[in-house]
Amino acid sequence: MTGHQKGGLERTRRVNGSRKRLSVLALLTFVMIVSAACIDDLTPEGGWSSPVVENDKLFVGNRDGNLVRFDPATGNLDQNWRYPRGDGLGAIYSSPVIVGDKIYGAGYTCRGDNCDGEIFALNLADGSSIWGQTGLELKTKLVGPIGIVGSTLLVGTGELGEEDDGPEGYLYGLDASTGASSIVKWRIALDGNAWSGVAIDGSTAYVGTTAGTIYAVDTSDADRFSADPDSRILWTFEAEGAVAGPILARDGDIFFGDLGSNVYKLDASARSASPTISRLNTGTGEWKFEAGAWGWARPVLEGGTVFVSVLDGTIYALDEATGTKKWSATIDGQIVAAPTLFDRKRGETRERALAVPSGEKNVRVISVIDGRELGVFVTDEPVKSTPLVHGGNLYVHTLNGDLKWFSVDDTNQRGCIDLKGGGRCD
Amino acid sequence: MEIFGILWLEVIMRPMINSLALLYHVLFSNFGLSIIVFTVFIRIVMIPLTVRQTRQMKKMQGIQPKMKAIQEKYKGKKGDARRQMSSETMALYKEAGVSPIGCLGPMIIQMPIWIGFYRAILRTMPSTPEGMANLSGLFYAWNPAITSVPFDSQFLGISLVDLVSAVALPWNYALPVLVGASMFLQQKMTMNPTSDPRQRQTNQMMLWMMPIMFGAFTWQFPAGLAIYILFSNIVGVIIQYYVGGKQPVELFGRSFLGTEQSRAERAAQIAAEARGASKKIASSPEESDDDDQSAEVQRKDSRRSDRNRPQRSGRRTRRRRR
Numbered sequence: 125m126t127g128h129q130k131g132g133l134e135r136t137r138r139v140n141g142s143r144k145r146l147s148v149l150a151l152l153t154f155v156m157i158v159s160a161a162c163i164d165d166l167t168p169e170g171g172w173s174s175p176v177v178e179n180d181k182l183f184v185g186n187r188d189g190n191l192v193r194f195d196p197a198t199g200n201l202d203q204n205w206r207y208p209r210g211d212g213l214g215a216i217y218s219s220p221v222i223v224g225d226k227i228y229g230a231g232y233t234c235r236g237d238n239c240d241g242e243i244f245a246l247n248l249a250d251g252s253s254i255w256g257q258t259g260l261e262l263k264t265k266l267v268g269p270i271g272i273v274g275s276t277l278l279v280g281t282g283e284l285g286e287e288d289d290g291p292e293g294y295l296y297g298l299d300a301s302t303g304a305s306s307i308v309k310w311r312i313a314l315d316g317n318a319w320s321g322v323a324i325d326g327s328t329a330y331v332g333t334t335a336g337t338i339y340a341v342d343t344s345d346a347d348r349f350s351a352d353p354d355s356r357i358l359w360t361f362e363a364e365g366a367v368a369g370p371i372l373a374r375d376g377d378i379f380f381g382d383l384g385s386n387v388y389k390l391d392a393s394a395r396s397a398s399p400t401i402s403r404l405n406t407g408t409g410e411w412k413f414e415a416g417a418w419g420w421a422r423p424v425l426e427g428g429t430v431f432v433s434v435l436d437g438t439i440y441a442l443d444e445a446t447g448t449k450k451w452s453a454t455i456d457g458q459i460v461a462a463p464t465l466f467d468r469k470r471g472e473t474r475e476r477a478l479a480v481p482s483g484e485k486n487v488r489v490i491s492v493i494d495g496r497e498l499g500v501f502v503t504d505e506p507v508k509s510t511p512l513v514h515g516g517n518l519y520v521h522t523l524n525g526d527l528k529w530f531s532v533d534d535t536n537q538r539g540c541i542d543l544k545g546g547g548r549c550d
Numbered sequence: 551m552e553i554f555g556i557l558w559l560e561v562i563m564r565p566m567i568n569s570l571a572l573l574y575h576v577l578f579s580n581f582g583l584s585i586i587v588f589t590v591f592i593r594i595v596m597i598p599l600t601v602r603q604t605r606q607m608k609k610m611q612g613i614q615p616k617m618k619a620i621q622e623k624y625k626g627k628k629g630d631a632r633r634q635m636s637s638e639t640m641a642l643y644k645e646a647g648v649s650p651i652g653c654l655g656p657m658i659i660q661m662p663i664w665i666g667f668y669r670a671i672l673r674t675m676p677s678t679p680e681g682m683a684n685l686s687g688l689f690y691a692w693n694p695a696i697t698s699v700p701f702d703s704q705f706l707g708i709s710l711v712d713l714v715s716a717v718a719l720p721w722n723y724a725l726p727v728l729v730g731a732s733m734f735l736q737q738k739m740t741m742n743p744t745s746d747p748r749q750r751q752t753n754q755m756m757l758w759m760m761p762i763m764f765g766a767f768t769w770q771f772p773a774g775l776a777i778y779i780l781f782s783n784i785v786g787v788i789i790q791y792y793v794g795g796k797q798p799v800e801l802f803g804r805s806f807l808g809t810e811q812s813r814a815e816r817a818a819q820i821a822a823e824a825r826g827a828s829k830k831i832a833s834s835p836e837e838s839d840d841d842d843q844s845a846e847v848q849r850k851d852s853r854r855s856d857r858n859r860p861q862r863s864g865r866r867t868r869r870r871r872r
Contacts, residue, residue, distance in 0.1 A: 166711070166772065168678040217679060234677060238716040267679050317700075319679060334700050365697045368682060383686075384697040418686040435686040460683050483683075508680075 166235050168265075170215030171523040174461065174510040178222045178248065182512070185216025186543035187525040189231040191244075193251070194527060196515060199539050201546035205251040208258075213242050218269040218321055219510075221277075222248065228277055228300065230266035241266040243279050245300060254302040264294075268321020269370050271329055273343045275300050276309060280318025280331045293318045295331050295341060310353040312341060316366065320380070325373035325392065328358065332367030332380060340392060359399035361390060369420035370462070379430055381419015386412050387432045387440070389447060411447030415440060422462040422510075424478070429492070431478060433459035439480055439490060453495030457484025460508040466518065468498060469533040479518060481507035487520055489535070501530045502537065559688075562662060566670035567688045571695035574674075579698065582705025585671060585774060586781045592667060593785040597793070600786075604793050607740075609648045616642055664782075671774045675703050677711045703774070710774035725776040730765030732783035737761065739790045739799055 173185030175194070181202075182194040189212030193205040207229075214233020221228045225248045232241030243266065244259030246252060253259060263285030271278040277300040283292045291313035298307050316333030323330045329341045338361040342349070349356050365384025372379040376393035394408040395401060404410050417436035424431040429450060430442045435458045441450040461481050468477040468489060477498055478490040487501040501511075505522035512519045517529045517538060526549050528540045540549040566588075573584035593600075617639065624635035643649070676682045682700065689696045703710045706721060714722050737757050768776045791797075791807065799807050 166672070166677055166713075169680055172679070235713055235716065238712055319682075366700055368679070383699050418683075420683055435683060458683060458687070 168215040168217075168232065168234055169523075170217060170231075171521065171525060172217040172461065172508045173521060174219040175512045175519050175521055175527065176219050176222060177512060177514045178227075180515075182514070182519060182527075183220050183222070183227060184521055184527065184543060185218075185220065185229060185231060186212065187215070188544055189213030189216050189233065190544075191216065191220060191227070191229050191231075191246070191251070192543055192546075194541065194543075196517070196519075196529075199541065201541065201543070203546060207244060207246050207251045207253070214240070217267045221270055221272055223272050223300070225249065226254065226300065228270055228272060230270055230279060232264065232266045234265060239263055239265050239282070239285060241281070243270070243277070243296075243298065245277065255307055260298065260307050265317060265319070267317075267319040269323070271322035271324040272300055273324055273327055273329065274345070276343050276345070278322045278324070278329045278331075278341075278343060280314070280321050282317035282319070292316045292335065293333055295322070295329065295339065297343060309345075310349065310356070312339070312353050312356060314339065319368045321370050323371035323373035323378065325376065325378070328373075328392065328396075330371050330373050330378050330392070332363070332369075332371055332382075334366040334368055336363045336366050336382060336384075337361070338363065338367060338371070338378070338380070338390070340395065359395045360402060361395070362402055363388060365418070368418075370422035372423045372425060374425055379423040379425065379432075381415065381421070381423070381432060381434060383418045385415050385417055385419070385434070387415050387419050387423065387430075387434075387442070387447075388412050389430070389444070409445065413440070413442055413447045413449070421459050424462055424465060426465055426476070426492070431463060431492070433463060433480065435459065437482070437484075439463065439478070439495065441492070441495060451495040453490055453497065455480055455482050455488045455490075455497075457482035457506065458508075459483065461510045463490070464511045464513060464518075465492070466513040466532060479511045479513070481509065481511060481520070483508055483523075487511055487518070499535050501535050503528055558662075558666070562666035563670060563673070564688055564690070566666055567674050567685075568690050568693050568695075570670055570674045571689065571693055571698075571701070574701050575693075575695040575698060579702055580705065581675060581701050581703060581710055581774070582777060585710070585778050588667075589778055589781045590785050592663060593782060593789060596663065597789060600789055601793050604740075604790070606648060609646050613642055613646045613648065667778065668775055671710075671778060672772065675701055675711050675774060705773075705777070708773045710777070711772050713769075714771055714773050714776050715769045722773065725773065725780065726765040726768040729768045729776055729780050729783065730761040732780055732787065733764050734758075734761040735799070735801075736783050736786045736790060738801070739787060739794060739797070 169187065170185065170189060171187045175182045175184040180196065182196060183191060184194065185191050191207045193202040195202055213231030216229060216231040218230060227246050227248050228244070230241065230243045232239050241262045241264045242259045243262070245254045247254060262281060265282035266279065268280055277298040279296045279298065281294045281296060284290055284294070293314035293316055295312045295314060295318060297309040297311065299309050314331065314333050315337050316335030318331050318333055320332035327342065327344050329343050330338060331341065332338050340358040342356045342358055363382040363384065364386055365382035367380055367382050369381055373392070376391065378390045378392050379388065381387045389411050391405070391408040391410050394405065404412055415432065415434045417434040417438065419432065419434050421433040425444060428444045430444050431439060432442060433439045437457055437459055438452055438454045439459065440452045442448065443450060459480060460483055463478040463480040465476060466479055467474040476492045478492055479501065480488045480490050482488060483506050485506055486503050487507055488497055489499040490496070491498050501518055501520065503520055503522050505524045505526065507520055508523050509521040513532060516532055518532050519527060519529045521527055521543070525543050526540050527543050529538050530536060531538055541547070542549050570584050570588055573587055574581050577583040577587065620635055620638050620642065624631050673681065673685060673688065676685055685699065708717065708719055708721050714725050734757065737760055741753050741757060764779065768779065796807070
């Protein structure tokens with residue numbers, strides 16, 4: 125028998141012997157991949173929470189769903205300040221809101237649409253809950269930013285797991301104070317998930333839904349609303365696509381992007397006067413800009429220019445009055461979070477620039493004048509949160525759960541800390 | 551490795567996601583319907599592979615007696631004799647036009663498509679913010695469904711993104727059972743009868759293990775995936791019925807479906823098997839020790855299959871008595 129024949133026979137024997145094992149292996153691989161796919165795609169990851177600062181301390185929601193406090197002076201987490209003390213809420217997407225000596229936030233976890241969410245109100249000093257042991261627990265997704273008007277905390281939710289045939293979402297008005305007999309003051313049914321969260325301008329709250337509706341809601345404590353909470357709705361507007369990202373509300377106007385690849389400016393004041401107009405009213409200066417990709421990040425407004433970022437990595441500078449494009453620039457990766465305006469050092473002077481977080485990695489520095497790229501804060505990790513400028517540093521919560529800070533002047537990294545355990549990182 | 555990622559995305563994921571979304575747009579904004587229609591489409595596209603796999607299995611089945619004869623011939627022998635056995639087996643494969651991995655080949659080709667489809671369903675109906683944001687990069691610019699996102703995930707009163715176990719609805723309890731039952735039926739139709747007791751034992755194990763396993767896993771799958779598996783199995787059963795030559799399906803000792811001819815052929819085959827088995831039992835005392843063991847296995851197997859097929863065994867007993 126030749127060597128060639130022997131090789132062939134050996135191969136045959138191997139094939140025959142391993143066929144059964146191959147089948148079992150293929151089946152197991154299939155099941156494992158499918159199971160892994162389910163876990164990946166059904167569980168929220170978080171890491172989108174942007175840091176906020178108060179009394180020279182930073183507060184940020186980490187990827188486990190804990191709100192933690194960071195001390196820039198020492199470069200460490202305050203180990204005694206953490207909410208919840210034990211396991212986190214799962215994922216925190218929005219930034220906390222600080223009013224006086226209280227801090228408010230929300231987080232949730234899910235498997236598919238089976239969710240557990242919590243809205244919490246804490247003492248800023250020690251992180252203890254002011255609403256009892258836990259906050260308000262709701263079986264829903266709590267994604268977008270929360271807002272506060274006076275003593276009313278406003279939270280947009282998805283549909284509630286407890287209500288089989290309930291509406292797709294709610295806007296909750298909660299009593300933000302300590303010791304209230306009932307946390308829930310009122311709630312309004314919405315036609316979709318309120319992933320966009322809440323934007324506040326004066327006493328009006330604006331909330332967008334994944335059904336594409338913008339609601340303007342009167343948040344005041346007037347008695348006339350007690351019988352019919354829906355009467356709080358001042359007006360609604362139908363966007364062409366779902367509204368999933370946060371809204372910017374400023375001086376009687378609102379700006380937002382939708383999943384129909386449009387960016388809108390609405391004259392909220394004019395609409396309050398004529399609430400029956402549900403379509404775009406160009407006569408009052410409203411406009412729509414076709415951005416070519418889904419809008420998610422909250423627009424940024426400064427000096428008559430609206431900076432709008434969309435998910436294909438393009439940032440547009442639009443004229444606030446007309447919606448016409450001044451310039452556009454594109455970075456690698458998605459732009460999920462709003463850019464931050466800051467003063468960049470240029471020789472002996474300073475110039476305004478945008479720090480644009482990239483969903484691929486790094487924070488890009490873009491000129492507000494013409495969109496040129498001026499520099500980069502190298503995070504080496506994707507960023508889906510808005511950077512914070514404080515005390516000459518730019519703080520970035522990266523998607524892998526680190527907090528990194530850089531010199532605003534030279535863009536060099538100054539430190540890095542793991543927001544889960546508090547350990548140092550690169 | 552990056553090239554594989556790009557290929558996976560561009561050749562499998564994006565076409566599937568866009569097809570599902572387009573179907574949603576066309577089929578009255580009903581994602582359950584688009585899953586079903588797309589499942590049917592995929593199964594139809596893969597008919598050539600299914601046919602090839604079935605033919606290979608039939609050929610393999612056809613040469614089983616000869617294979618067994620070769621194995622018997624070299625039983626207990628080692629060294630060169632084993633090599634000779636492999637040589638004869640290879641020659642037999644070649645003569646019959648069977649590739650030893652011919653049955654696995656089409657299955658392996660189909661695997662990325664199934665896995666891709668699983669993932670496409672989940673990614674087209676994201677339940678997390680990151681899933682939704684990532685979906686934006688997966689749509690073709692021309693796809694009109696892009697403005698319909700997020701898609702309505704309700705179908706027959708169940709949420710397609712919810713885990714089957716998450717909600718206590720009758721449909722949710724029924725889904726794992728239906729998935730298991732349809733898989734059992736498909737396995738039953740795909741499995742060729744064999745005279746080899748060991749092979750028969752393996753077949754029996756697979757026949758029960760796979761449906762039970764998948765039924766159990768379905769409990770922890772999103773309902774959309776469960777519907778996909780269910781309809782994939784149903785279409786698989788239909789295709790197998792026609793590709794396999796409208797063979798009767800034997801369940802609970804009775805034959806279902808099939809043409810008159812195929813039922814008659816199957817009855818003849820069963821009778822021949824029974825005669826073979828009884829001959830073997832009758833001749834066992836004269837045979838060698840090895841053959842004694844083989845006959846014992848066959849007897850056990852015969853008894854086992856008798857228990858599984860009470861009516862047929864009854865007929866066989868009556869025939870023997872006559």
